[in-house]
Each structure stands twice: as structure tokens, then as C-alpha cells.
Amino acid sequence: MYLQELQLQNFRNYASADLQLGHGINVLLGENAQGKTNLLEAIYALALTRSHRTANDHDLINWQAKTARISGRVVKASGTTPLELTFSRQGKRAKINHLEQARLSQYVGQLNVILFAPEDLAIVKGAPTVRRRFMDMEFGQMNPRYLYNLSQYRTLLKQRNQYLKDLQHHRQHDLLLLDVLTDQLAAYGADIIHQRLVLLHRLERWAQSIHAEISQHRETLTFHYATQVAESALGDPKTICDALTALYQKQRDKELYQGTTLIGPHRDDLRFQVNDKNVQTFGSQGQQRTTALSVKLAEIDLMKAETGEYPVLLLDDVLSELDDARQTHLLTAIQDKVQTFITTTSLSGITRQLIKDPTIFHVTAGTVVADGSTDTASAE
Numbered sequence: 001m002y003l004q005e006l007q008l009q010n011f012r013n014y015a016s017a018d019l020q021l022g023h024g025i026n027v028l029l030g031e032n033a034q035g036k037t038n039l040l041e042a043i044y045a046l047a048l049t050r051s052h053r054t055a056n057d058h059d060l061i062n063w064q065a066k067t068a069r070i071s072g073r074v075v076k077a078s079g080t081t082p083l084e085l086t087f088s089r090q091g092k093r094a095k096i097n098h099l100e101q102a103r104l105s106q107y108v109g110q111l112n113v114i115l116f117a118p119e120d121l122a123i124v125k126g127a128p129t130v131r132r133r134f135m136d137m138e139f140g141q142m143n144p145r146y147l148y149n150l151s152q153y154r155t156l157l158k159q160r161n162q163y164l165k166d167l168q169h170h171r172q173h174d175l176l177l178l179d180v181l182t183d184q185l186a187a188y189g190a191d192i193i194h195q196r197l198v199l200l201h202r203l204e205r206w207a208q209s210i211h212a213e214i215s216q217h218r219e220t221l222t223f224h225y226a227t228q229v230a231e232s233a234l235g236d237p238k239t240i241c242d243a244l245t246a247l248y249q250k251q252r253d254k255e256l257y258q259g260t261t262l263i264g265p266h267r268d269d270l271r272f273q274v275n276d277k278n279v280q281t282f283g284s285q286g287q288q289r290t291t292a293l294s295v296k297l298a299e300i301d302l303m304k305a306e307t308g309e310y311p312v313l314l315l316d317d318v319l320s321e322l323d324d325a326r327q328t329h330l331l332t333a334i335q336d337k338v339q340t341f342i343t344t345t346s347l348s349g350i351t352r353q354l355i356k357d358p359t360i361f362h363v364t365a366g367t368v369v370a371d372g373s374t375d376t377a378s379a380e
Helices: 036-048 118-125 128-142 144-168 175-214 237-251 252-257 283-308 324-334
Strands: 002-011 014-020 026-031 067-076 079-088 093-096 112-114 221-226 269-274 310-314 340-344 361-365 367-370
Touching: 002 036, 014 036, 014 367, 026 036, 036 067, 036 079, 036 112, 036 128, 036 310, 036 324, 036 340, 112 283, 118 283, 128 144, 128 175, 128 269, 128 283, 144 175, 144 252, 175 221, 175 237, 175 283, 175 324, 237 252, 269 283, 283 324
Parallel strands: 026 340, 026 361, 112 310, 310 340
Antiparallel strands: 002 014, 002 067, 067 079, 079 093, 221 269, 361 367
16 A cells, blocks of 8 residues: 555645655655655544544634545555545545545545654553554554444443433432433443454564564563453353443442443553563663564554555654664665655665665755755745
8 A cells, every 4th residue: 555646735734735656665854844754644634533633623724724634645556545534623624536435434444544753652651542543543444343343432432421420410310311321331342352353463473573573682672451340251241241340330339430331442452561561661761762673563463464555654753762773773674565655854864775766855845855856845
């Protein structure tokens, strides 16, 4: 899979842009605050219908405009697919092959991307919500069923939390409806937990191999999925569902008192261990960086295994955060394998001999010029 072309209209600081992209490594070169990351954000949004930098879609629209549009052509083994995403004050619309999709969940998965930025170290060092978001965003691209279950779960969770608040403040009194919502939430939650466990087990295998190679076989990386469901009940969705239902019954008084749902995949966590020690708490900065890099590189192989296509890789100023050994491993791993976009302020920051025939774009104040080209895509 690769993105053949990218067009922008009134997206961030780009009034218009039309880029013909290289199949291999694309380097976006320019000083800070010129629009390099905006281009990566556009590709990410084209894939996932949302930004990785803001929850407010209005931020993506050029301040002089009322709508923003991103479009592109994705090439897969099965053929070429035009994609289009439009943001407006009324919401967003997504099109596949020029046909508008009734639900965004039908659109996600047409273009698969993996983003690696300096802040992705938070996957290891950050709060549990960061790791849950990581699992949901990546697994949702790979597995339409996971994305559907997650959407249903979030809707039910919102309804159940509201009903718990109504019960807490005596605006409602019917516990039977709470039981109905609980049963539904447990069913979708069980599927999510089971799918997470299956995909994490597969991801762990690739990450272990990569981590061992980077650490020269001195370290062993393992994953631990932290959930309130007992390990003995994690065999299949039914046993997980039964265990969740029992936990909800046990915690009912506490949930009624607090007015919120205390059990489920929205409370779970993913822990990374190096040589059986929690790398978040006890790992050195180098071990944390190696863990994050190993997980990101492993995602490439997992996505290929799950979808049949390699994803597009977005590296936002990440090379400057890696030492020579990790940078070399990263560039060697992706060479001739995945279409990659790298933002950087200087080509001297990249081991040039490891990049074969890169396509270079110069970015200046929202203007993009391909190396050796007189054509421009400008924010003017």
C-alpha cells in the first residue's frame, strides 16, 4: 500500500497543495513551523478521519476558509482507490471512490498509517489512557470488527455513565434498565478485551525479535495486559463477559455512589517489561526509547499480517530523538518495505547512505516544492 498523490485545500496553513509522492522514502525538509507536520497530519487524517494533534476538527480549517478538504489516491494490490475527507463547521464527510460513506467506520481502513513522533515515547512513559488510545487507533485500522465493537462500547458506556449519574441524583430509580445496559456493555467489552489480547500477543512476537536485535540480545521485551478480569477468565469472549458481569455486580454499590463505570476495557492498561521489570518505572531512557521503537516497527509487520498490505509510515522529527544505532536500525528496517514520510530540519540529521533514492520536498511557509521541480503547492 502506498499513497500516490495528496491534495489539500484550506487545510491548516495550506490554501492549496498537490503532491505527487514517491513509493519509497519521502523527506519533508524545512525549518520549524513551516508546515511539515501539517502534511503528516493531513495523511493521518485522510486515513483515520481525525487529527493526532487536536480533538477539534475546526483547528484543521484554514482561518480564511469555511471548509477544508484532503484527498488522495491509495494504491494497493487490488487497485487504486480515491479517498476524500472534508471538514466543515457542520461536521465531516468521507468519500471512497467518490461515494460518500454513511458511517466513518466504513471508511477507516482504506489507508492504513503508523505514526511515530517524539511524543510517542508516551506509549511507554505516559498515562494508561495513552496506551489505550494506541491500541484502539492501531487495532481499529486492522480489524473492522474491533472498530465496530469499540464504537458500540463507547456509545453504551456514555449511556450507562449518564444513567448511573441519574440514579446517583435520584432522577431515575429503575435498576432493571441498569442491568440491561450492563449486560450489553459487558458483551462488547468482552469482545474488545479478547481482540486486544489476540492482537497484542501477535504484536509482542515481532516486538520481541526487534528489541532483542537492537539491544544485541541483552534484553527481553514482554507485554502484560492489565485488566480487572482474572487471568483464568481470559480464555474467550464468553468467559470474559461472564467475569465482567460478575465484576459489575460486585461493584454496583460503588458505581452508584460514584456515578460512573469502574470496570471494563476503558480502564485497562498495557505494560511493557524489559527483563521482567516494568520499563515505565524502572527502565532507562534508552530502554524506553528502544521499547517504543520496537513496538512501532512491530506494528508494520502486524498490519501486513492482518490486512495483507504494508501501512504508510509517518516519522515526525523522530530521527533527531534516536541515537545512531537506533536510527540505523529504523532506516534499515523500512528500506524497500514501506512508503515512509520523514520530517526533518536538515538532511545532515539523516544517515544518507541508508536512504535509497529519497523523494525530497522543500517546505517553506506552507509552500511545498519537490526537489528538482519548478512546481509549487502554496499557502498563498
